[in-house]
Amino acid sequence: MAFDAPPQAAPQWNLSPEEIITKTKEIIEKTRSLEDKVAALENPTFENAIAIMAQNDQSGERIASVLVFYQNVSISKEHRDASAESDRLLSEFSVESSMREDVFKKVHQVYELKPQLEPESTRLLEKTDLDYRRAGLGLNKEDQEKLKSLKVRLSNLSIQFSQRLGEDTGGVFLTKEQLVGLPDDVLNNLATKEEDGKTLYKVTFKYTDIIPAMSYCKLEETRKCLFTGNYSKVPENVNVLHEAIIIRRDIAKLLGYKTWADFVLEEKMAKNTTTVINLLDDLRDALTPTGTKEMARLLKFKKEDVKNGNAKDGDVLYVWDYQYYDRLLLESEYQVDQQLIAEYFPMGRTVVGMLRVFETIFSLKFIEITDSSRSIANNFLFGDQTLRIFLGGCILIFFREMENTNTPQTLIWGPDILIGTAIECTHVLRLFVTSPNRKLFSEAVNNLISTPEKPSLLKHQEVVTLFHETGHAIHDIVSVTKYGRFHGLEVPHDFIEAPSQMLENWCWNKKVLQELSHHYERGEPLKEELIDKLVASKNVDIGLSTLRQIFYGMFDMKIHNLSGDEVADTTKLYNTLRQQISLVENGNVSTPGEASFGHMMGGYDAGYYGYLYSQRISADMFYTKFKADPMNTIVGTEYRDKILVPGGSREIIDNLKSFLGREPNDTAFREDLGISQMTEGTCEGKTEAIEILD
Ligand SMILES: [Zn+2]
Numbered sequence: 001m002a003f004d005a006p007p008q009a010a011p012q013w014n015l016s017p018e019e020i021i022t023k024t025k026e027i028i029e030k031t032r033s034l035e036d037k038v039a040a041l042e043n044p045t046f047e048n049a050i051a052i053m054a055q056n057d058q059s060g061e062r063i064a065s066v067l068v069f070y071q072n073v074s075i076s077k078e079h080r081d082a083s084a085e086s087d088r089l090l091s092e093f094s095v096e097s098s099m100r101e102d103v104f105k106k107v108h109q110v111y112e113l114k115p116q117l118e119p120e121s122t123r124l125l126e127k128t129d130l131d132y133r134r135a136g137l138g139l140n141k142e143d144q145e146k147l148k149s150l151k152v153r154l155s156n157l158s159i160q161f162s163q164r165l166g167e168d169t170g171g172v173f174l175t176k177e178q179l180v181g182l183p184d185d186v187l188n189n190l191a192t193k194e195e196d197g198k199t200l201y202k203v204t205f206k207y208t209d210i211i212p213a214m215s216y217c218k219l220e221e222t223r224k225c226l227f228t229g230n231y232s233k234v235p236e237n238v239n240v241l242h243e244a245i246i247i248r249r250d251i252a253k254l255l256g257y258k259t260w261a262d263f264v265l266e267e268k269m270a271k272n273t274t275t276v277i278n279l280l281d282d283l284r285d286a287l288t289p290t291g292t293k294e295m296a297r298l299l300k301f302k303k304e305d306v307k308n309g310n311a312k313d314g315d316v317l318y319v320w321d322y323q324y325y326d327r328l329l330l331e332s333e334y335q336v337d338q339q340l341i342a343e344y345f346p347m348g349r350t351v352v353g354m355l356r357v358f359e360t361i362f363s364l365k366f367i368e369i370t371d372s373s374r375s376i377a378n379n380f381l382f383g384d385q386t387l388r389i390f391l392g393g394c395i396l397i398f399f400r401e402m403e404n405t406n407t408p409q410t411l412i413w414g415p416d417i418l419i420g421t422a423i424e425c426t427h428v429l430r431l432f433v434t435s436p437n438r439k440l441f442s443e444a445v446n447n448l449i450s451t452p453e454k455p456s457l458l459k460h461q462e463v464v465t466l467f468h469e470t471g472h473a474i475h476d477i478v479s480v481t482k483y484g485r486f487h488g489l490e491v492p493h494d495f496i497e498a499p500s501q502m503l504e505n506w507c508w509n510k511k512v513l514q515e516l517s518h519h520y521e522r523g524e525p526l527k528e529e530l531i532d533k534l535v536a537s538k539n540v541d542i543g544l545s546t547l548r549q550i551f552y553g554m555f556d557m558k559i560h561n562l563s564g565d566e567v568a569d570t571t572k573l574y575n576t577l578r579q580q581i582s583l584v585e586n587g588n589v590s591t592p593g594e595a596s597f598g599h600m601m602g603g604y605d606a607g608y609y610g611y612l613y614s615q616r617i618s619a620d621m622f623y624t625k626f627k628a629d630p631m632n633t634i635v636g637t638e639y640r641d642k643i644l645v646p647g648g649s650r651e652i653i654d655n656l657k658s659f660l661g662r663e664p665n666d667t668a669f670r671e672d673l674g675i676s677q678m679t680e681g682t683c684e685g686k687t688e689a690i691e692i693l694d
Helices: 017-039 046-067 077-098 101-113 119-134 141-166 184-188 207-216 220-231 237-254 260-265 273-307 322-333 338-342 347-362 438-446 460-478 498-508 510-516 528-536 542-559 570-582 610-626 633-644 652-660 667-672
Strands: 171-174 191-195 198-204 364-368 389-397 409-413 427-432
Touching: 017 046, 017 077, 017 101, 046 077, 046 101, 046 119, 077 141, 101 119, 141 237, 171 220, 184 207, 198 207, 207 220, 207 322, 237 260, 237 570, 260 273, 273 322, 273 542, 273 610, 338 460, 338 528, 347 364, 347 460, 347 510, 347 633, 460 498, 460 633, 498 510, 498 610, 510 528, 542 570, 542 610, 610 633, 610 652, 610 667, 633 652
Parallel strands: 364 427, 389 427
Antiparallel strands: 171 198, 191 198, 389 409
């Protein structure tokens, strides 16, 4: 059945900072009074206690997601501050709410009754009861109070950590000579100042500056200086992280878990610390020989640089060398010129092309909202379609640099009522590629709007990121569950990346790349030989780059696996592990890199391994079902229905078994990493054990 407008309006962006706070307080009050009612029930049932609170959370979440979104995108500091305050109030309230013994009693009463319900409701009941127990209900009053104050403190520390990181404006001033090698377009975008008759360029620690600088600056001294500055920014965060680790350890102990990692992993696919450590150790063993070979190859380039005076020590690859020689290797041995390839990916056209790919795979339709008063970037063109079923909408905001953040942001919204039955006919999405409020996002959009001469051009890696991030939006939008609690991205964190990681594979497929690419001047697709070179380069330095991921995962597990009174010197641990695992040398420079390791305070604590864990799953799904024919709509629809639609409403492992037709395994992941020929325990060069805290 066709309809003209979606059943639910898109979020508006016209709130004042005061309104952001008022609305936050309204959500909190409404929830608090509902909880009071539940606590007063004489005969609690699933419907009048659990379901009603779940529905309330869902509607509150819908409003709150807009309120807390301002902090990531608004150009007005007042809005960002109000939004951060809203975030703080909401998380503080969620601590209070999760600690309500009176509500827990009613929930537990229903749980004990074991009512006959359909599976998703049973799951909701069990998870709600478990949530309360994990929150400390069941502890004595004194311990509960202790727990409550620890959690409030932890939540404030997280906000403090990321705010400091986001608002960092540091950088290094350097001369043009010191920056030799940096492409002109990057150099010309740097802020400058005059000093002693010389022009100094400011390389900030934002990705837009620091990544090209580390990849292109020829002089080792410059790279070392930039690296040291970047990894020493916000040193105050060291203490914040330190305090957080101790608080987490104490919370775990109060709740009866040995360590914070044990507490966190209980609800993950991996389930326990041993599984995670084994995964990281096995991968490290298998990849160290690969990494060592890759290192030798990079050092050949460095030796040349020693001859021409650009570098000092040709026998050692330092942390500040890796990106530079990795790029050099790609350009000289694989002739992958990323700047040239970018000319084939003008932003607007690439986004449209990507959406077409998703339409085919997942049997979807995207409609651009064409209300002219809202339209900012006219380079997005979508044909009008007959709507069949509305699933949801999303605003995709792409920007390369903002005052306070620099990652792509998406906001997803969906129908008020989540449909509980399987959908048979064509799925339809409404996609907001433009912002409804010109003012709010004007700065973000400036980076996106093309000048008449040259559109925004995406590097291949940015195309990959685009597929990945939009993949998260698709996951959330196509999901159909009865309760918001299990909708879309409400899955264990060690699975959440898998669907997006899988979509990255499309960006390495020859046919897809030919369809997607379009030279911004000449209109032609990428030449076959250029694609071949690009694809051949996919796994260059895969050993070293995966070892770096293993390092992050191991650092995370180490700091969150404390059980006794030992307190880690996190800076020492960070630097030692990096050198031991990722193989690149620190060169006697110790920098507090953990102070800007946002994941540790941004919800990935005892969870960083999840990237590798989900990559395993993503490789398994892609190789098993899609590799032979990535544009197969039948397989894509099966994937959507079995993996994306159920979200977290069932055990993920069951969804996977249903899709793969067997238990998931490692074969594809190892093949992807080029280590399939190795069998466990037989690889040469067994790595030394890392015993730092134990
Ligand atoms: Zn992701």
